[in-house]
Amino acid sequence: MRVKRNMKNPMNNELNDELNYFRFKQIHSDRYLLTNDVGNHLFLNKDEFVQLRSDPACVSGPLRERLLDKGFLFEGGDIDGFIHEYRTKHDFLHRGPGLHILVVTLRCNHTCSYCQAGRKGMDRSNYDMDLKTAEETVDFILNSGARDLCIEFQGGEPLANFDTVRHVIAYTQAKNTDKNIIFSIVTNLSLMDDQKRSFLLENDVAICTSLDGPEEIHNKHRVLTAGNSFRKTVDQIRRISAELDKKDREGKTYGRLNALPTISKDILRDHKSLVDLYVDLGFQTIHLRPVNPFGFSEGRLNGSQYTATQFLAFYRRCLDYILELNESGTVFLEKTALIFLQKILTRTDPGFMDIRSPCGAGIGQLAYNYDGRIFTCDEGRMVDASGDNVFCLGNVSDSSHQQVVTNGVVRCVGIASCLEGLPGCHDCVYHPYCGVCPVYNYVVHGSIFGRPFNERCRIMSGIQDYIFERLEEKSDIFSSWVTLSNRTPPKNYD
Ligand code: SF4
Ligand code: SF4
Numbered sequence: 001m002r003v004k005r006n007m008k009n010p011m012n013n014e015l016n017d018e019l020n021y022f023r024f025k026q027i028h029s030d031r032y033l034l035t036n037d038v039g040n041h042l043f044l045n046k047d048e049f050v051q052l053r054s055d056p057a058c059v060s061g062p063l064r065e066r067l068l069d070k071g072f073l074f075e076g077g078d079i080d081g082f083i084h085e086y087r088t089k090h091d092f093l094h095r096g097p098g099l100h101i102l103v104v105t106l107r108c109n110h111t112c113s114y115c116q117a118g119r120k121g122m123d124r125s126n127y128d129m130d131l132k133t134a135e136e137t138v139d140f141i142l143n144s145g146a147r148d149l150c151i152e153f154q155g156g157e158p159l160a161n162f163d164t165v166r167h168v169i170a171y172t173q174a175k176n177t178d179k180n181i182i183f184s185i186v187t188n189l190s191l192m193d194d195q196k197r198s199f200l201l202e203n204d205v206a207i208c209t210s211l212d213g214p215e216e217i218h219n220k221h222r223v224l225t226a227g228n229s230f231r232k233t234v235d236q237i238r239r240i241s242a243e244l245d246k247k248d249r250e251g252k253t254y255g256r257l258n259a260l261p262t263i264s265k266d267i268l269r270d271h272k273s274l275v276d277l278y279v280d281l282g283f284q285t286i287h288l289r290p291v292n293p294f295g296f297s298e299g300r301l302n303g304s305q306y307t308a309t310q311f312l313a314f315y316r317r318c319l320d321y322i323l324e325l326n327e328s329g330t331v332f333l334e335k336t337a338l339i340f341l342q343k344i345l346t347r348t349d350p351g352f353m354d355i356r357s358p359c360g361a362g363i364g365q366l367a368y369n370y371d372g373r374i375f376t377c378d379e380g381r382m383v384d385a386s387g388d389n390v391f392c393l394g395n396v397s398d399s400s401h402q403q404v405v406t407n408g409v410v411r412c413v414g415i416a417s418c419l420e421g422l423p424g425c426h427d428c429v430y431h432p433y434c435g436v437c438p439v440y441n442y443v444v445h446g447s448i449f450g451r452p453f454n455e456r457c458r459i460m461s462g463i464q465d466y467i468f469e470r471l472e473e474k475s476d477i478f479s480s481w482v483t484l485s486n487r488t489p490p491k492n493y494d
Helices: 046-054 061-069 080-089 131-142 158-175 194-202 215-221 229-249 271-280 298-304 308-327 335-346 378-385 401-405 408-416 438-445 455-471 475-486
Strands: 023-028 031-035 041-044 099-103 148-154 180-186 206-210 257-260 365-368 373-375 392-395
Touching: 023 455, 031 046, 041 046, 041 061, 046 061, 099 131, 099 378, 131 148, 131 158, 148 158, 158 180, 158 194, 194 229, 206 229, 215 229, 229 257, 271 308, 308 455, 308 475, 335 455, 335 475, 365 378, 373 378, 378 438, 392 401, 392 408, 408 438, 438 455, 455 475
Parallel strands: 099 148, 099 365, 148 180, 180 206, 206 257
Antiparallel strands: 023 031, 031 041, 365 373, 373 392
């Protein structure tokens, strides 16, 4: 697909230049966005764009320099630098699975309206990961080729099986000889107590919780039969923040606390209250992700669902407000925007598994069910929880690492998430930054290849539209977000 042209260089008629393949989109009446395979972008006005398309051989002066600088034009056909950038951008392909999700139990004390995890009641301890399976899982993970690992505890509610969490951390620390390992836990915090909190913070375990909005909205969707979910969560957020602040002052923390809202229909109407809640609690980030369909029965999904258009209108209002906050001195970031900005402004990939090509299923991450079965990702495990084991790759008790990562399912999902081969994506201007989800496609369309321009694509496209529409005007703020995220260890794989 690469467009080759022999052009006469206006400075030297003997040079043989090449116009690189690029994708484009008109984003304002007099603004065209161009992107190429290494993730470089360029804004051209209408005259410049028409000139480039109609007669690239005659492009000269500053425009020619800009095109050369960003690799839209090769002087004398020299593409070595471009190849190096392409390799760097896809560096994640050589790392192996870095994110390992352990579902240590399916038990949970909440009955959330949009739960996808296949939760079981608190009395069902046969859905806990036992210590033998936990050790086999750690042994399997330590055989992974990747050097930098994140072991993430999920559920159900992982605090409901804290003995296994504690054992996994101790066993990993005892057995590890050569990996850089960080731990994180995704918890609703309602079962947190002083001992668990001390253990997690002492071991620098990053804590991620769910906070869906003000009390009424949070409690409507996150139903805790015995108690007030919102108040328990906020109380623990305050306690953990205070302890992290103290550790910070002593200069010994890599521990972090994050929260994540699941965007419900109810919060769409009130973006400010959601953002203000996060700011008031001292968070520096919010990650606005729409509710997804994994593990839902169709009827339950429809009850929680909204259109891409509705979500995008909400997202734009949130981002407008977040940018206003930044302009008035409050540093606060939105994480989906940050993921795209890291790719756009640094041309490296932050390793976010669900927005990359190919996606992380099996080659960047693996998920381990309570019973030792291994899945492409937690979303693939959620499909199993609704009765379909298509994304299962093996079992920690009898599968080798080699067998799992070369499994036919991993290959298929990899092919299905390579944007180069997908109708709609291959020539989309956002191709260098985007990613599709084969599990989403499977659940929504019945095929891992999905359909072009589906609702997920519309959301990805709409978010990138917003970023590029504002990028020139808000470049200082957007650049400061990327700088800040680069200074914040450890790397976040979520
Ligand atoms: S299949 Fe979907 S959920 Fe799983 S890693 Fe790929 S993008 Fe993420
Ligand atoms: S998913 Fe949509 S926005 Fe993303 S590259 Fe494909 S067509 Fe473009």
